[in-house]
Amino acid sequence: MAERSRAAVDVADNSGDEPLTAEADQADQSTADGVDQNRERDTEQNEAQGSGGTESPGKASAPELHSGHKLARRYRLEECVTRLDGFSSWRAVDEKLRRAVGVHILPADHTRARSVLAAARSSALLGDPRFVQVLDAVEENDLVYVVHEWLPDATELTALLAAGPLEPHDAYQMVSQVSAAMAAAHREGLAHLRLNPNAVLRSSSGQWRLRGLAVNAALRGITSETPQRTDTEAIGALLYAALTQRWPYESDAYGLSGLPKGVGLIAPDQVRAGIHRGLSELAMRALANDGATASRHESPCTTPEELVKAISEMPRIRPPEPVFTAPPDYQRTTYQQGSYGRQTRHPGETQPVLPPPPPLQSRTGKALKWAVSALLIAALGLGSWQLADALMEQGEKTDDTNQTQTTDGNDKSSEQAKPDRPIAIQGADDFDPFGSDGSEKPGDVGKVYDTTPGTYWQTDYYLGAKFGNLKAGVGVILDLGKVQDVGKVTVSFQGSTAVELRAASGDSKPASFDGYTKVAEGTGTTVPLTPEKELKARYVLVWLTELPLQSNGEYRGRVIDVKVTS
Numbered sequence: 001m002a003e004r005s006r007a008a009v010d011v012a013d014n015s016g017d018e019p020l021t022a023e024a025d026q027a028d029q030s031t032a033d034g035v036d037q038n039r040e041r042d043t044e045q046n047e048a049q050g051s052g053g054t055e056s057p058g059k060a061s062a063p064e065l066h067s068g069h070k071l072a073r074r075y076r077l078e079e080c081v082t083r084l085d086g087f088s089s090w091r092a093v094d095e096k097l098r099r100a101v102g103v104h105i106l107p108a109d110h111t112r113a114r115s116v117l118a119a120a121r122s123s124a125l126l127g128d129p130r131f132v133q134v135l136d137a138v139e140e141n142d143l144v145y146v147v148h149e150w151l152p153d154a155t156e157l158t159a160l161l162a163a164g165p166l167e168p169h170d171a172y173q174m175v176s177q178v179s180a181a182m183a184a185a186h187r188e189g190l191a192h193l194r195l196n197p198n199a200v201l202r203s204s205s206g207q208w209r210l211r212g213l214a215v216n217a218a219l220r221g222i223t224s225e226t227p228q229r230t231d232t233e234a235i236g237a238l239l240y241a242a243l244t245q246r247w248p249y250e251s252d253a254y255g256l257s258g259l260p261k262g263v264g265l266i267a268p269d270q271v272r273a274g275i276h277r278g279l280s281e282l283a284m285r286a287l288a289n290d291g292a293t294a295s296r297h298e299s300p301c302t303t304p305e306e307l308v309k310a311i312s313e314m315p316r317i318r319p320p321e322p323v324f325t326a327p328p329d330y331q332r333t334t335y336q337q338g339s340y341g342r343q344t345r346h347p348g349e350t351q352p353v354l355p356p357p358p359p360l361q362s363r364t365g366k367a368l369k370w371a372v373s374a375l376l377i378a379a380l381g382l383g384s385w386q387l388a389d390a391l392m393e394q395g396e397k398t399d400d401t402n403q404t405q406t407t408d409g410n411d412k413s414s415e416q417a418k419p420d421r422p423i424a425i426q427g428a429d430d431f432d433p434f435g436s437d438g439s440e441k442p443g444d445v446g447k448v449y450d451t452t453p454g455t456y457w458q459t460d461y462y463l464g465a466k467f468g469n470l471k472a473g474v475g476v477i478l479d480l481g482k483v484q485d486v487g488k489v490t491v492s493f494q495g496s497t498a499v500e501l502r503a504a505s506g507d508s509k510p511a512s513f514d515g516y517t518k519v520a521e522g523t524g525t526t527v528p529l530t531p532e533k534e535l536k537a538r539y540v541l542v543w544l545t546e547l548p549l550q551s552n553g554e555y556r557g558r559v560i561d562v563k564v565t566s
Contacts, residue, residue, distance in 0.1 A: 236286025
């Protein structure tokens, strides 16, 4: 197995003897100004909104601030989460907008103050919602401070891995979204250089977000001659940890055990049984080992862009099927059992079995049975005679009517308006051609045409009505079984939603968005989509273009029901 480089673990090493992971762990245990030196949470978890680092002599000391102090008469400091290397990080409250924020503070004469300001302003200009946003970067009163988002509902990858490795679908989503986000950042000339499990967050909606882009590295003075390779190897380490619950280096870090010493880098599927083979090979290609694995020799991925391409070539990993527990057996109440008002029996007492009623074997019983049989036979005969007589009268009236219509010179049309004929939907697939992984809640897509009330298919959460400007839309492809006339498609939403109806020609399902032509559009909660021209199609696309605002301040679309008629 080829030797892997240590570019990602040596970029911040001042001495050149220890890797970044080990140095970060040492820094996580070191604090200043009398703060407890053994608080593992100080960096492993509280770096969620702050940062860890290294203590270096000769640097400016952290400002003497306290809870309740206000910056710019707006940001009230609440709790110090990190105090390292001349800077401190706080949880604060933006009193103007009444929301929680995070703040990094360092003296204006700190050796890294200028680089921190430059990194924060560059990160703020990116404006990518996949990153925790920088809200403000100010130099004021001999202080430099950077204000960023605080996500109370997000969970660090560190905390997720403490409970065990991720499921293959979750790991696939994580590496897909992180790689796509970093590829976008590098296209704008920005690098992270501090990607680790503390910097990766999963929101309550299931989206993965990254914090500390450029800023965390600037706070620690970390640079790299090969920033794209450094970030790519860090993504490989994140995927390796997500699959194995082990850190892919010999030293322990982020609450994870390292690999055994002297063994070297071994593939994830050799560390744990049952790991997805494609994800295992992807982690090895991203880590600095020249792409060497136990079974294949793929070219290594040296940039996030190459990693995104490698992920797109993999078969999509679908989420696991939901597990439904059987409801408990129905227990009838005492009243339903017919013992209401009666004395309750003691536990263990045997319930007496009532004998069945005797059959009608007496002379009276036999006579009664014969009488009932005779009445039934007479009723059947009478009913048959009446039915035949009614049919004959109906035929005579029909002939008279036809003759009258012919005599009147066809004044009234003989054809009645045909009612809409429902078309059965044979199947449905989610369609997300502009997303990072090409899928959007595929496990629920069948709910758009089922007969169960209250079910729906929904999109992910977005930060804007137009999908946060990340994509043109998402939708559901309906399979009608064969090419046939489509007169109208009625879509019911939860909340007013803008939607287009698109159709594919022929009997094959297109793989790209360009294979579907727009035939109708509308907006509302129940939207009838009627093509202007005659439409014959097998595959139609219900394409959502604008989402409604939800109660949590974000945007999400929900399709309750779809009906297709000819």
